Amino acid sequence: MPQSPINPIRPTNDEARKLARSLIAAATFGALAVNDGISGFPAVTRIATGTAPSGEILTLVSGLAAHTTALLADPRAGLLLGEPKEKGDPLTHSRLALRVMAHQIARDDPRFAALRTHWLESHPKSKLYIDLPDFIFFVLTPQSGALNGGFGRAWQLTASDLMPVAS
Amino acid sequence: MPQSPINPIRPTNDEARKLARSLIAAATFGALAVNDGISGFPAVTRIATGTAPSGEILTLVSGLAAHTTALLADPRAGLLLGEPKEKGDPLTHSRLALRVMAHQIARDDPRFAALRTHWLESHPKSKLYIDLPDFIFFVLTPQSGALNGGFGRAWQLTASDLMPVAS
Numbered sequence: 001m002p003q004s005p006i007n008p009i010r011p012t013n014d015e016a017r018k019l020a021r022s023l024i025a026a027a028t029f030g031a032l033a034v035n036d037g038i039s040g041f042p043a044v045t046r047i048a049t050g051t052a053p054s055g056e057i058l059t060l061v062s063g064l065a066a067h068t069t070a071l072l073a074d075p076r077a078g079l080l081l082g083e084p085k086e087k088g089d090p091l092t093h094s095r096l097a098l099r100v101m102a103h104q105i106a107r108d109d110p111r112f113a114a115l116r117t118h119w120l121e122s123h124p125k126s127k128l129y130i131d132l133p134d135f136i137f138f139v140l141t142p143q144s145g146a147l148n149g150g151f152g153r154a155w156q157l158t159a160s161d162l163m164p165v166a167s
Numbered sequence: 168m169p170q171s172p173i174n175p176i177r178p179t180n181d182e183a184r185k186l187a188r189s190l191i192a193a194a195t196f197g198a199l200a201v202n203d204g205i206s207g208f209p210a211v212t213r214i215a216t217g218t219a220p221s222g223e224i225l226t227l228v229s230g231l232a233a234h235t236t237a238l239l240a241d242p243r244a245g246l247l248l249g250e251p252k253e254k255g256d257p258l259t260h261s262r263l264a265l266r267v268m269a270h271q272i273a274r275d276d277p278r279f280a281a282l283r284t285h286w287l288e289s290h291p292k293s294k295l296y297i298d299l300p301d302f303i304f305f306v307l308t309p310q311s312g313a314l315n316g317g318f319g320r321a322w323q324l325t326a327s328d329l330m331p332v333a334s
Contacts, residue, residue, distance in 0.1 A: 029258065035207075042210075044247040045264050083251075
């Protein structure tokens, strides 16, 4: 009987770093996992994602959403980026599972206006709600990442592997 | 300035139950959130999903995957089902965020053979790895669900709302 590889993790190389950074740069949405301190169950929801001018990962969320309440109570989160195409086996498409720390950028933060302008360029439909008073940004700072490029192609990445490259 | 709706949750009705059950029945993959008791960060990964002949939600996972280790240590999990199409705003597509309890169906479980046959019918490409000795099924039993059918269309569903309807 065939065996799974004993250690499926490959040594980190520039191919892995480039793939991970391209998944971050291309993502317009992802799956966010947060701790729910009341139930003890992790909760996972779809969020819009983008990047700040600096390359940091951003999300814009409603203050009415349960994930927003959860992030304000506990900034430790997980973020899955890299969506499969409609054709082919979804588990062969590359995806990046990040461990992130969430930092709120409220509407009265000095950075808010610049982030708003930048976000509207990449997410034009968000003009319908970006100015609702409960909407806030979070910067999601990667602590580490698990990159999966398909069966048998897996890498563990550090925070510095995931840092945006200055362009 | 416009306001977000104060309470965006709608009363549960048959439209919501039907939509949630159809998302479960149609899903071939989803985003699984698990507790990582060591780091305290929730972790989120892509998993294959399907249903048992009884309609229960199933996943087939490798014993080498971190989410498998996590589920065996803590069966409380989150599962996001309902993937957006490639066109249009991904946040307007329906999705279902479930709170689930994971129950292992190991290879020596009396149910394993029947689940294997059923899974192969819906996931023919899994024949490449379904017989690797570390692969196991988990039944993911919904405890509750948050259904989002797009901006302003949200429902909170109970376990019984989410139960499969006998066909």
